[in-house]
Amino acid sequence: MSRFAEPVFVAAGLRTPFGRGGGALAAYDAVSLSVPLVQAMAAQAEPDLLIWGTVIPNLGWSNIARETWLDAKLNPNVPAFSVVLACSTSMTATFAAAGMLGGGTDLTMVGGAEVMSRPPIALTADASKRLTDLFAQDPAAALAALQSLALHDYVLPTKGWANRITGRTMGDHMEDTAKAWRISREAQDDWALKSHQRSVAGWERGFFDDLAISLPELARDANPRADTSPERLAALKPVFDRDSGRGTLTAGNSSPITDGAAGCWVANEAGVARLPAGTPYARLIDYEVSAVDFHTEGLLMAPSYGIPRLLARHQLSFSDIALWEIHEAFAAQVLANVAAITDREWVRETAGVQSDLGDFDWDRVNPNGGSVAIGHPFGATGARDLSQAVKELWDMPSGSRAIVSICADGGQGTVALLERP
Template identity: 85%
Template sequence: MSRFAKPVFLAAGLRTPFGRGGGALAAYDAVSLSVPVVQAMAQQAEPDLFVWGTVIPNLGWSNIAREVWLDAKLNPSVPAFSIVLACSTSMTATFAAAGMLGAGADLTLVGGAEVMSRPSLALTAASSKRLTDLFAKDAAAALAELQSLTPRDFVLPTKGWANRITGRTMGDHMEETAKAWNISRAAQDEWALKSHRRAVDGWNDGFFDNLVISLPELARDANPRADTSAERLAALKPAFDRDSGLGSITAGNSSPITDGAAGCWVANEAGVSRLPTGTPHVRLVDYEVSAVDLHTEGLLMAPSYGIPRLLARHQLAYPDIALWEIHEAFAAQVLANVAAITDPDWVRAKAGVEEDLGPFDWDRVNPMGGSVAIGHPFGATGARDLSQAVKELWALPVGSRAIVSICADGGQGTVALLERV
């Protein structure tokens, strides 16, 4: 059983190296950083449709997909549109593209980018209205008013990317969730260390070589640390709850501020035939988009609803999944979501799934590292996760299945079920 009447395939795409915030890629913006990825993928095949996204707003463009496509100097007859769903942006682009295949759209290039080093500063709504009203009446007075603006007139990133409704960051929310699920600091640091070691090994073993293009400023991911250790991670101070003495989330067990762009292919059978021979590809069997009450369930806990529902719909259990690619916004987020989906009472009460989903095998999770080590440029993470999962699954026997899961700000999440063909 599949969501789609005809087979839909995901093929591994390309991405930039992911750079540290304020580092080698900080001079780019989301458009210019996307261009080399899109140009490199278009050399493999020209898509029939282009879907791209970014999360941090920029008033310099309204449709980043079209801006990227035209700046890349590619065929202007290829239509392009933008999409956004917080950290799930480029995964949601994949689902949208899958639903648009056929009738002349056999191959779609999807993905996204984020340059977190360069967030735009904006005026508050009140200040903006005051100035625009003044410009309509007296341009000279409006220009004079501009010179009298104070910090109160701007939306400043003083709390990073805080949720608008709660006014708190994802890290603030995750501290609450970690406490609610009794996720220890030691467990978080242990998972972070695994993520770094696996990502470093993946680079050293050549896994990422045909997934990442080299840029003049950076040739490989800057965030994975070969020199980290349990002792170094344990020495870091809490990054969010600094006062209670109970804070457990640190810079070391969280995904870092990151700049990067990533793409992925979505195709039907005709579209796959246009890609270079041997391009890793798998079938997109189904997907789930879920949302929870962020005030009561935890801002990043939506995957714990989506995963059981998706598996139950296909009469699958956890042992049937050979590979789990779970976005690591925080190590605590991965640990809490898995704790939830392995609690039968939670699965029954929250996800509405009565079936016994069996034991969960941690050794199948993120074998080449995750976002804690690789980094998390919001708009690019979905395509990075999917392309990485496609290549990982491609190395397994035909019929093997994977789950790719991403949590998103606002209490939302996306989950994909893939199958090796």
């Protein structure tokens, strides 16, 4: 039974190639990188609505969706608004779009972008107020004060987009979770190796060809490494816990700093009919948005609550899921969340689900690689994951199901249940 009274579908969209931080796409910002992508998708079909998002704040705009649409020189009568939910941003846009279908909205373009190479530099609240007040009283003095700002007056991205409340990065938090769930360095490196091998193989056999547009600066993802190996991964030093001797998260088993944009479609039956023939699509059966207290649970462990609850609501077990597309913020995060949902006592006592979900099949997870290899531009990851899952599901028999799962800063997560029509 679906959450929705009428069928809702997610169709595969397009994305840019994902670039390495400081690399080929670093001259863009989130709007300018979104423009060619939105133009390419609009050439397939004009949507009734655009929902777009980015995570890293920028004072140059307040509604990236509308700014992107207008910069793309597309029909100004198409409305557009923005969403943000950390790494789940463009998946949340999908859920929002699903709830807005009908009443003349049959086809919505959703997605997001992030240029992590160019985080804005801001002033602290105190410095900003001091200068603003001074400009109102004495503009000349205010201009002089600008030249005397000190390091402590700036908000600099020196901590890798750390959580505001804890002041710690995602990797700092994930180190704690990896230790709590006894996720070994070897297991993390092994999963990272699989992610690289699968994403490289996906590009080589053409899986990504109709999912990614080519940009003048970049034709394919820059992060997947065909030359990685167990030995190379094992040689890397921990990057978050460097002092205890127990750190296990490295640059090799963590998602890299990445620039990119991605989109997908949300439609009813009339909207699907407007897409190009042969576009892969899947029915969105249900979704779950979950949250945990990250003072007592792992910051990125919310999917381990959402997945069991979503499955139990539909009386499904792990064996009923033909495909798992799990966002790889870190290899340890994937391993820890699966460790939790396969711990029957934990599922009962913590997630509050009494069902026996059965045995988990790792061979069904991320068959074309994930964020550790492909990259993780925050605002784009949800749409990338969904498009990738829909295309993978399209090659399976009718009735096959997929779970798409994303963890997000703030102790939150989103999970979607898809079904091949």
